[in-house]
Amino acid sequence: MAALSKRIIRETERLVSDPVPGITAMPHEDNLRYFDVTIEGADQSPYEGGLFKLELFLPEDYPMVAPKVRFLTKIYHPNIDRLGRICLDTLKKNWTPAIQIRTLLLSIQSLLTSPNPDDPLANDVAECWKKDEAGAIQTAKEWTAKYAKKE
Amino acid sequence: MKFGKYFEKELASSDVPKEWAENAIQYKALKKRIKRFAEELMVLGLSKETMGILLSASEVTNATINTSDTKVIDISMENDNNNGDKGDNEKEDEEEEDGPVSLQSLEEKIQDISLEGTDLEDKEPILYNLKFQIQVLEDDAVQEQENHPIANYLLVEDQQYVKPKLIVVLNNDNDEYSKEIRQKIIKYIEHTRKTDKIVEVKEDQIKLQNIEKLKNLQRVRITIDLHEDDEFFQTIFTELTNLQQLKIEHEQKMTKEIETISDTIGSLSSPSKWRTDLDSWREIFEIYLENRIFYVTDDIHGERKFEDSSKRLQQFEKEINSTDLVQGFKHKKSKVAYEAFYQLNVDLLQAMKFHHLNKLAVTKILKKFDKQTALAVRTQIPDIMSQKPFINESFINTLYGAISEKLVSVIPQIEDYDCPICFTIAYRPIRLKCSHVFCVQCLVNLQRQKKDECPVCRSPAVMEATSDNLDIELQDYMKTYFPKQVKEKQKERMKTIEAETYYLAYRKAKYSGEGCCIQ
Structure with a gap:
């Protein structure tokens, strides 16, 4: 394992000392490239009141390649599949090394506010979302209450 | 404690200069006026x-x-x-x-x-x-x-x-x-x-x-x-006018002070001098900025804001004292300038408190007025009366901004010269045609991966960059102002090149069948 770059150290310091509102990210003590992340569902979204757990891993080539991020909490969202994998352009082809962990997490937070059923990862969810948006939102709310309850 | 007493006590405390206290709102006198006015109304x-x-x-x-x-x-x-x-x-x-x-x-x-x-x-x-x-x-x-x-x-x-x-x-x-x-x-x-x-x-x-x-x-x-009422307003307006005058003096004095200090520090930390306090000053300001002493947040106002800033200033002082930055100054003048800088912050804090107290006194006295006469004067008195004469948050912002900008810009901060990819100094600085700057190492990495988009703005500019894109002026500036960081970065770059050369040699040896190249 390569030594921790100055960039990772600096990013981690800032994430802890000056966190983004509604988002926490803590590195594991035994692996400083592995982060426990939580994101609060935004107000006026179907995920309002929910607290979602994610895992984030910085590959060895970070920041030349994007971090690996996955939802651990079950969530009903057209761009997030059953395994918690996220369909977000900045995580794939639109990644640039100038994007930081905090900006990436912000993008994920805003993905929750504005789902994009036309570019789905979870096909069944996206279908429902397109056919019956109100019903889908209701389901998302129910899932939030069921799985993402704050402790 | 009643406000009148509290107000008097605070004004009498040692950290409020006498000439300020003399100009403060005469809370007790105004209170008497209100009483007389209420009596006046009673007569009718x-x-x-x-x-x-x-x-x-x-x-x-x-x-x-x-x-x-x-x-x-x-x-x-x-x-x-x-x-x-x-x-x-x-x-x-x-x-x-x-x-x-x-x-x-x-x-x-x-x-x-x-x-x-x-x-x-x-x-x-x-x-x-x-x-x-x-x-x-x-x-x-x-x-x-x-x-x-x-x-x-x-x-x-x-x-x-x-x-x-x-x-x-x-x-x-x-x-x-x-x-x-x-x-x-x-x-x-x-x-x-x-x-x-x-x-x-x-x-x-x-x-x-x-x-x-x-x-x-x-x-x-x-x-x-209404005669007594008129007296009341004349008194309070005169006092407010005086306070406004005092406020203008405060602002001017402090603004001038900042300029003086920044000039001094600028000359003491000039990198062209043989003995320079550049590094020490840089570290001091780093600590200063980190403590965000007068940083205005939306949810903290008034008294709490003052206490908050006061605590942060103490924290700053504590952190400075835990280092030997001030003792280690090479110029005696640096020490004097630091003391002036610290005093400036204390002054600003004091002025903040003083004006806050007076503002509070005005609010309280008007409240008292309404209570004793049933006249809703607070809804009638224009905002100017409660705003203009006092140092308010916008002034603190301006002044704090001036401190950060004037003083701190005298000393260039490393953050402004970091490469946005590796977060270390962007040396040697390669400026793409979209004007974004990266260190040569990160740019080489991008080119090797054939990533043409600028990481900051996504315009296609990476692949066409050559040694002509080296920003020589910026490179000289970095060498002058950040010699330590530049040296570190050069060392690191050398290591990488060595590792890469070795790696290439190793691969060449391996695939050409020449065997081990390590002796």
């Missing part, structure tokens, strides 16, 4: 309770102009009808009202008498300075009466002060409040006149006639220039 039968009823009646009247379901309106309508005939017979009622009267024209139209009393005997030492204008309301004024409030408290703007006036419309004796107030006012005027030797006879006659009228069952409108 306008106790706090009565005022409250009259003023709220005026609100009701205003609010329900077209509905006659309130007693107040009913009474006034009856009065109009009853008194109209009598009014017509009065000789001196020459002027006629046409419709609702605006307050300015009101004064012009008033067939007035001015009564100006002087001090009475010692046994009644109070409050014989009120001026009255009495106007008899006529039949024709029915319209206007309908709309006119029972009592109205006005602050008429007069140059830099406001002139407080009270306008009372009194009905006939059926109205118990009118009756009481009318009697008190008549008594007051007669009493004043008895002791007033200055008024000429001719004027006196007019007054007499009006007094008679006042006694009759008529609707009258009395405009009262």
Whole structure:
């Protein structure tokens, strides 16, 4: 394992000392490239009141390649599949090394506010979302209450 | 603790300069004024309770102009009808009202008498300075009466002060409040006149006639220039003007101070000098900025803001003292400049506190005023009064901004010269055609991965970059201002190149079958 770059150290310091509102990210003590992340569902979204757990891993080539991020909490969202994998352009082809962990997490937070059923990862969810948006939102709310309850 | 005491104690405390304290709001004196004003109103039968009823009646009247379901309106309508005939017979009622009267024209139209009393005997030492204008309301004024409030408290703007006036419309004796107030006012005027030797006879006659009228069952409108209240406002406005002056002086002094200090520090930390305190100053400012002493957050105001900043300044001092930065200055002047810099922050903090206290005092005194007189003065006093004379957050922001900008920009901060990819100094700096700068190492990495988009703005600019894109001017600047960081980065770069060369050699050896290249 390569030594921790100055960039990772600096990013981690800032994430802890000056966190983004509604988002926490803590590195594991035994692996400083592995982060426990939580994101609060935004107000006026179907995920309002929910607290979602994610895992984030910085590959060895970070920041030349994007971090690996996955939802651990079950969530009903057209761009997030059953395994918690996220369909977000900045995580794939639109990644640039100038994007930081905090900006990436912000993008994920805003993905929750504005789902994009036309570019789905979870096909069944996206279908429902397109056919019956109100019903889908209701389901998302129910899932939030069921799985993402704050402790 | 009562606010008056608290205020005095805080002003007397050692960290408020004497000349400031002298200019502070005279809270206790103002409090006495309010008391005298309340007494003044009492003489006219306008106790706090009565005022409250009259003023709220005026609100009701205003609010329900077209509905006659309130007693107040009913009474006034009856009065109009009853008194109209009598009014017509009065000789001196020459002027006629046409419709609702605006307050300015009101004064012009008033067939007035001015009564100006002087001090009475010692046994009644109070409050014989009120001026009255009495106007008899006529039949024709029915319209206007309908709309006119029972009592109205006005602050008429007069140059830099406001002139407080009270306008009372009194009905006939059926109205118990009118009756009481009318009697008190008549008594007051007669009493004043008895002791007033200055008024000429001719004027006196007019007054007499009006007094008679006042006694009759008529609707009258009395405009009262409130003397004690006027004094109150003159006092408070004078004090506010002084405070404003003081505030301007504070601001100028501190702004100038910043310039002086930044000039000094700039010369002491010039990298061209053989002995420079550049690094020490840089570290000090880093600690300073990290502590965000006067950083304004939305949810912290007033007292708490002050305490918050105070704590942060202490924390800053503690952190500085835990290093040997100040002791380690190479120039003696640096130490002096640091002390001046620290003092500047203390001064700003003090000014903040002082102005906050005064602002609080004004708010409290106006609250007291309202409580004792039922006059909602706080809703009438313009915002300027509670804002302009005080150092407010925008000034603190400006000044803090100036500190950060002026002082800190004298010392370039490394963050501004970091490569956005590796977060270390962007040396050697390669400037892409989109003007974004990266260190050569990160740019090489991008090119190797054939990533053409600029990581910051995504414009296709990476692949075409060559050694011509080296920003030589910036490179020299970095060498001058960040020699330590540049050296570290160079060392790291050398290591990478060595590793890569070795790796290439290893691969070459491996694939060409020449065997191990390590001895």
